[in-house]
Amino acid sequence: MISVEEAQARILVLKESVETERVTLAEATGRWAAEDVLALRTQPARDLSAMDGYAIRFADAAGPWTMIGESAAGRQFQGNVASGEAVRIFTGAVVPEGADTVLIQENVAREGDLVTLTGDAVQKAGQNVRRAGGDFVMGAVVVPTGAELHARHIALAAMAGHGALLVHRKLKVALVSTGNELVTPGEPCAEDQIPASNGVMLAAMLRGLPVELSEFPAVEDDLEALTRQFRALTDHDIIVTTGGASVGDHDLIVPALKAAGGEIVFWKIAMRPGKPVIAGRLGDAVALGLPGNPVSAFVTAMLYLRPLIAHRSGAGDPLPQRLTATTAVDLAANGPRTDHLRARLVDGKLMPVGANDSAMLGALSEANALIIRPSNVGFTPADSEVPYYALT
CATH class of the missing domain: 2.40.340.10 (MoeA, C-terminal, domain IV)
Structure with a gap:
């Protein structure tokens, strides 16, 4: 038997990441970045107001000021702010040339074009201003290679000027349960039968990952039937079986995989639950034989199957976090x-x-x-x- 850590390491080197493709931001969610995502623009592109108020020169912070115009988001003031002048400004608007500070509107009063201080003055130049480049600058790496793309990364990539991202293509994964005792979930069970829970469990575990799942009916404990099933799945990237991985008379995954032309890389891991895990190759596919007991199947899928999918999808850190x-x-x-x-x-x-x-x-x-x-x-x-x- 080998250790959990050695098993994970040996599984992850069975195959490298699959080919890449460029997809829209909406399609990139849940994938892993296949290259560094560089900012195509600076954000903010200009100094912006962080508050509603008045843009002034800090040197004139005591006022009063004469209002000369307005700057709103998407409609910036085109002139220059001179000493003693103010521009009405709104959150997200460009700070006009000549101004360097924003007075919040709660601290001033306005009569016509005259603006006077009624509350606290600003304490420093640049107060209530979001500086240009404060989030990121053009050319910066905003999302590194191997990062899992969640909603926050998608938003950042969009703000950085991207409409599509390079990711790895979806993996074709086959799920096959084995055992004479298995019955389709929801169907009546005899005393010597059980519902086939592993397939639906694994499908649920993999939902949200970049995979195209093929779920097959349970295969009986028959060497020829299992061998035929393996041979029919060589166009997949990963073949996952549950059951038949131990050493009993009805545990036929190892001989069936060999009969189909595959090879066994290792068998049995020093862990509980989940000792009888099989890892191998069949053509270009990775074959992963998980135990039939459902808790064992769950734990081993979490420790080996999900990391394998993440690794082949380009994850920088595919293993579950301890x-x-x-x-x-x-x-x-x-x-x-x-x-x-x-x-x-x-x-x-x-x-x-x-x-x-x-x-x-x-x-x-x-x-x-x-x-x-x-x-x-x-x-x-x-x-x-x-x-x-x-x-x-």
């Missing part, structure tokens, strides 16, 4: 496999929930965190800092 918090209870010493305890993070403390069983979804559903118990870690008393993953 956080720390204090444990609310004592934690027993751990054995040779990294353990992932279902837990709830409440008021900064982690409380394990439910039975630590890889087939029980109730505890997983209740959890919002996974406590990471490294291999061979000793007894950990309550109120100690421990690492964890956040669940969404």
